[in-house]
Amino acid sequence: MPEIKLTIAPGTFKALEKPPYAAGTVQSATGKVWQVPAELTTADKFGIFRCRTSSFRDNYKVEPGLYAIGQPGGASDIIVTANYKYSFDVVRHALKGMSAWILVLDTKGINVWCAAGKGTFGTAELIKRMSLVHLEKLSERKTIILPQLGAVGVSAHEVRKATGFRVVYGPVHAKDLKAFISAGYKATKEMRTMEFTITNRMALVPMEVIPMLKKYPFFALIALLAFGLEPSGILFKSALGGGLPFLAFGLGSIFTGAALTPALLPFIPARSFAxxxxxxxVVGTGLLMSVFPHFNPILLGITLLFFPMASSYIALQFTGSTTFTGMSGVNKELKTSIPIYLVSVAVSVLLLIVYKIIEWRIL
Amino acid sequence: MKYLSKVASLKLNAQKCVGCGMCLEVCPHNVLRMEGRKAVIADLDGCMECGACMTNCAFGAITVNKGVGCAAAIINSILYGGEPSCDCSGGKNGDSCC
Structure with a gap:
């Protein structure tokens, strides 16, 4: 591929080689700008899938700076987004058939809302990036469109004071961008509202379940050791015989806490995630108990105490992924639930020790 | 979907409000509404304390204890100090949340 020499504004790109997601260049008032297609390739779509299922998303970035979609000019819309490639892909795909500029902020590869919360999608970075790409020379509009969720980190009046550009908050979702623009930069109430549908929640489930499954072997090892430990050594038969139901209950807690609770969220009574x-x-453990009917009363006690509690703790982690839980609320939940968790774990361990003592006939 | 009742720290100072409506525009949960020429808090329980309204109020009429509503972040801040933030993994184990 022939190397394309760019005469773009200084500081726009670290590397002048063509990024893999660019198709060519367009001429702007400030020089050449990388043009990106609106169509997503199979590789782009596979990237989105990997973001939803693994830590691949932790390093999935595009170069911050200015990009073109279609053949934009001085009067074209300027859409601001984050340099998480998933975000960038969703935005360029939403602009299919349009000519517009996309200004990508350096959010360290984090999506708009999370980055706005951290402040990287923020007033300072926006002002700096606008100046680096000489937006004032490029645009006659003096208006930029920000994603609504970027408002968490960007102060529109401060941007105006510093740059003269007016910030217009677009819809929450990029898919509504075209409708927003054609309606004369007006968003409907639906476009302004962050929903949390079953589809949204199910998309989050893999990244709730997978990290928990990575921690599961530690729990399994401890359970097998506890049951296998005999005065004569660690017996494989005892480990499996006693430990197997616990291994199942452990998996059950991960399933109910990390998958079932998020999926059925609005239908489960109580507002508290714990x-x-x-x-x-309780429901999951109860169902599993019917599979293992002959149960020692002490083990039954541990089961009923520990596993619903583990499911509760795991479900509480989902607060970090929702679109509606606030810090004051989570704080309040933690103040009551953490002491209960600690006491439950301590009592469970004590009960297990009592069980082993009786089993070994020490007393 | 609503979270815990009557805990959100959102406050609106009607004296400072000029009724520009910017807070209504940036709120992702329709917490605020216009009543005459002033904004009012219509649904406190809907507030997730993201802080968008406060950040974009040019008149300083809104205050909220802005932060992340994430159990892992808050537990980490209790264990290791500092403000609760989304940097729970610190980029070390690749299990970062967002």
Missing amino acids: AKGWIMG
């Missing part, structure tokens, strides 16, 4: 997770944990 309570929702506990309720689902």
Whole structure:
């Protein structure tokens, strides 16, 4: 591929080689700008899938700076987004058939909302990036369109004071961008509202379940050791015989806390996530217990105490992925639930020790 | 979907409000509404304390204890100090949330 020499504004790109997601260049008032297609390739779509299922998303970036979609000019819309490639792909895809500029901020590869919360999608970075690409020379409009969720980190009046550009907050979702623009930069109430549908929630489930499954072997090892430990050594038969139900209950807690609670969120009674997770944990543990009917009363006690509680703790982690839980609320939940978790774990361990003592006939 | 009741720290100072409506525009949960020429808090329980309204109020009429509503972030801040933030993994184990 022939190397394309660019005469773009200084500081726009670190590397002048063509980025893999660029198709060519367009001429702007400030020089050549990389043009990107609106169509997503199979590789782009596979990238989105990997972002939803693994830590691949932690390093999935595009170069911050200015990009063109279609053949934009001085009067074209300027859409601002984050340099998480998933975000960038969703935005360029939403602009299919349009000619516009996309200004990508350096959010360290984090999506708009999370980056706005951290402040990287923020007033300072926006002002700096606008100046680096000489937006004032490029645009006659003196208006930029920001994603609504970027408002968490960007102060529109401060941007105007510093740059003279007016910030217009677009819709929450990039898919509504075209409708927003054609309606004369007006968003409907639906476009302004962050929903949390079953589809949204299910998309988050893999990244709730997978990290928990990575921690599961530690729990399994401890459970097998606890049951296998005999005065004569660690017996494989005892480990499996006693430990197997616990291994199943452990998996059950991960399933009810990390998958079932998020999926059924609005239908589970109680507003507290700890309570929702506990309720689902009781249901799940109860169902599994019917598979292992002959149970020692002490082990039954541990089972009923520990596993719904584990499901509750795991469900509480989902607060970090929702679109509606606030810090004051989570703080309040933690103040009551953490002491309960600690006491439950301590009592469970004590009960297990009592069980082993009786089993070994020490007393 | 609503979270815990009556805990959100959102406050609106009607004296400072000029009724520009910017807070209504940036709120992702329709927490605010216009009543006459002033904004009012219509649905406190809907507030997730993201802080968009406060950040974009040019008149300083809104205050909210802005932060992340994430259990892992808050537990980490209790264990290791500092403000709760989304940097729970610190980029070390690749299990970062967002």
